[in-house]
């Protein structure tokens with residue numbers, strides 16, 4: 345059994361500052377990390393699918409380093425549109441193999457338990473939309489051809505339109521080309537994404553895409569394209585991707601906050617109603 349936890353869209357701010365005036369992302373990320381560290385069993389790895397910082401600078405990445413450094417399991421990160429890959433390489437060098445890839449794109453593949461994680465960089469400097477680019481797509485195609493291990497791909501921007509129009513406008517511009525690559529490699533069992541700040545499931549290139557909620561604020565569910573983008577303080581959460589050789593990858597949504605319970609279904613042995 346291999347267990348991979350995924351958190352996403354932390355949007356860490358300089359100490360004491362909220363994100364978008366009201367979202368206390370630093371505190372919320374801290375809570376999510378406490379929830380991860382309380383998991384039993386512990387995950388084999390924690391993957392952070394981008395937007396680690398919010399308006400990237402040294403103060404924000406110092407906070408990212410401090411928070412992610414508390415995670416007990418090995419941590420692997422990728423950039424989102426709110427990140428700077430160059431600053432990540434400089435300031436987060438203790439996290440994952442960030443020195444790999446090309447000059448402007450962080451990408452790498454690592455084996456975790458029985459599965460392989462292929463980490464991609466969809467960030468475009470100064471832009472909110474995503475693009476992998478031709479060179480990274482060629483690397484991905486070659487890398488997927490190197491091994492038939494069950495593979496999870498991590499990429500910040502989802503390669504599927506979600507119906508939330510203001511987010512789809514800043515989606516992955518080469519999602520069609522990525523889908524063609526995925527179709528050639530049926531051992532890709534999952535594409536793990538962030539960016540939309542909601543729990544979303546879609547079919548992409550013959551495999552399954554799952555998009556995890558943010559550890560902070562969520563994007564308002566507006567599939568009517570009726571309004572400007574809004575966010576909402578719905579419950580933050582994270583994913584647990586559970587792999588077994590027999591069943592493949594099964595994904596669970598876990599919430600950060602505590603709820604009443606758990607209660608045993610039957611409290612009195614031998615008594616039935």
Ligand SMILES: [Fe+2]
Pocket residue numbers: 353355395424426539540541
């Ligand atoms: Fe985000």
Ligand SMILES: [Fe+2]
Pocket residue numbers: 395424425426500538539540
């Ligand atoms: Fe994003």
